[in-house]
Amino acid sequence: MTDEVPRRRGRPPAGGREAILAAALQLLRERGIARVTSREVAALAGVSEASVFYHYKDRTGLLQAVFEQGLEPLQALSSGGMLSGADLHDVLTRFADTLDEFLEQALPVMSAALSDTALRDVMAAYMTAQDLGPHRGVAALGDYLAAEQAAGRVRAGVDPHAAAMLFVGACYTRAAQRQMPARVNELPPLENIIRATEELLRPGPV
Amino acid sequence: MTDEVPRRRGRPPAGGREAILAAALQLLRERGIARVTSREVAALAGVSEASVFYHYKDRTGLLQAVFEQGLEPLQALSSGGMLSGADLHDVLTRFADTLDEFLEQALPVMSAALSDTALRDVMAAYMTAQDLGPHRGVAALGDYLAAEQAAGRVRAGVDPHAAAMLFVGACYTRAAQRQMPARVNELPPLENIIRATEELLRPGPV
DNA sequence: GTCTATAGGTTGATAGAC
DNA sequence: GTCTATCAACCTATAGAC
Known part of the structure; x- marks a missing residue:
């Protein structure tokens, strides 16, 4: 156990991938797929846009994951x-x-x-x-x-x-x-x- | 009756509004609403993009017309x-x-x-x-x-x-x-x- | 893994000539 | 009514530092 490192604030870095997926699914259900943009997903998930592409490669990859989770x-x-x-x-x-x-x-x-x-x-x-x-x-x-x-x-x-x-x-x-x-x-x-x-x-x- | 004026080519100017609507409906059915963009609609209808907005004001106006025709x-x-x-x-x-x-x-x-x-x-x-x-x-x-x-x-x-x-x-x-x-x-x-x-x-x- | 910054492309919409 | 030209906004995706 090391000293407590002051986190940057908010969500722990590790949950990024899940937070992105959850945010995308929520946006899709609440506002429609047209609003599932990298910007809005990243904002709702509390991460940067680059994280979205890092984890899911491209928009299609993200939506594929959303489909699988949603079904x-x-x-x-x-x-x-x-x-x-x-x-x-x-x-x-x-x-x-x-x-x-x-x-x-x-x-x-x-x-x-x-x-x-x-x-x-x-x-x-x-x-x-x-x-x-x-x-x-x-x-x-x-x-x-x-x-x-x-x-x-x-x-x-x-x-x-x-x-x-x-x-x-x-x-x-x-x-x-x-x-x-x-x-x-x-x-x-x-x-x-x-x-x-x-x-x-x-x-x-x- | 005046002399025959050489038309520019292709579709008569009068059918623009209908051609735009038909093109939008066709695109929507064949490729999905994400592909119903002013550019693709205009290209398929054989008119300029500006015509789309002249006739239907904005994208929502066009889609509203598409909905009514489609239903x-x-x-x-x-x-x-x-x-x-x-x-x-x-x-x-x-x-x-x-x-x-x-x-x-x-x-x-x-x-x-x-x-x-x-x-x-x-x-x-x-x-x-x-x-x-x-x-x-x-x-x-x-x-x-x-x-x-x-x-x-x-x-x-x-x-x-x-x-x-x-x-x-x-x-x-x-x-x-x-x-x-x-x-x-x-x-x-x-x-x-x-x-x-x-x-x-x-x-x-x- | 996450960020900032930015490139590069597409889209909706308008201005102004004809 | 139709066109060409143009724009600002937005969007996907990448580069490179941390």
Whole structure:
């Protein structure tokens, strides 16, 4: 242990890389990708612009890291931990809540990549490599519904993965619309969607 | 009638405004909003940069016009012309096709507005003023399903607008995923979704 | 790893002639 | 309405000292 060296002030030098990434992600979500500039990122992170390029090489490198970090919570989704229990209403509610939470974080990141074809290609490559996308949620819920169908708790004769797609699609669309806050555009409340899905999947009197 | 004055070459001077708008929309769809710069727009439209600002005042003004033009085909959707007939399968197919076509055009425009909060506000105001959004499609299909339900051709006890939301959501999500071409991410084919929806809505044996 | 300073390029926007 | 010419602002990226 040496004497305490007076730090320059503020953030410890070691956290630079993480601070830059966090700042970039925050800027992207709060103000849009057009505002994710080296200047604003550096200012928010409390470092110099040169640090940004030192750690991430160039703007594309930084945004690639932002994409990976911003999409990381998807792992929680594909684990499918919330898909247990025999009460369809509960399962759908938990699933929708988890999906909502994820999309709230991930949708701004995903749509940001569409602002430039070069960025879109970067993100598409990452999603392909990691096998990410809405199909993960559809597959997870679809598998659950298929099992329930086999157990006789879900109406027979219905493609469980297509049914899952309907439910995931509704959640996705609601989340997407929240990104564009035109308050007039009101969609049916989540509760009605869950109830309708339940009702549609309930085994009929045979 | 005076003598024929030799035109400078190429496009007639009168079409400048429209050419600029068309070029901007094309650039936005093909390369992303980050490439919709005054320079590239002017070059593609075959006019000078100054013309862009003369006609649309500033970049925001141009993009506002692009948004309005890019979302205009929504009118076809809300008219609900494709929602007639008693064969649910046909109606769903026609509806999905129309929605797909619209989203193919409109989604790149809508997501572009998310790249910057200032632009997002401009588009949100326009969508609010014109009452645009996914809720239009949901309302149109929901009303149709409600009528079919009253006629006994759709299962009773199901919220028709919530059911419409499920179907519209699936179409929307498929279209959104097409924007991010990660080929691995495969969702159930449209036909399966239509069939499942049909099956779910079919009146059960009571 | 972090900084200051700066190069070099692109962009939005205006002035003024035609 | 359209052009050429020009600018100030901004942005990415690098060099070199510490």
